[in-house]
Amino acid sequence: MAVYSGCLKNIMTKILKTAKTTFKNVAKAMIVKVLFQFIFQSSIALIGDFYIGFKKAHYF
Known part of the structure; x- marks a missing residue:
């Protein structure tokens, strides 16, 4: 039994x-x-925010 236990x-x-x-x-x-995911989503969100802000600044 000791062999099986080992x-x-x-x-x-x-x-x-x-x-x-x-x-x-x-x-x-x-x-x-x-x-x-956090790094890429954050950078994509920042780029998107910059792009939207840039478009608004040129239209107004």
Whole structure:
């Protein structure tokens, strides 16, 4: 029984390490995605605001 217990412990340890690594990678990817969305949406919004302000300034 001790052999099976040792094998199961090794398998559980490997699964846990894999799960931790996967979770970390997914978390990092989500953080990067959110940052890029924030940066690009902010810059697009600023460009849009500038363009609208520029058009209004030339029409009035």
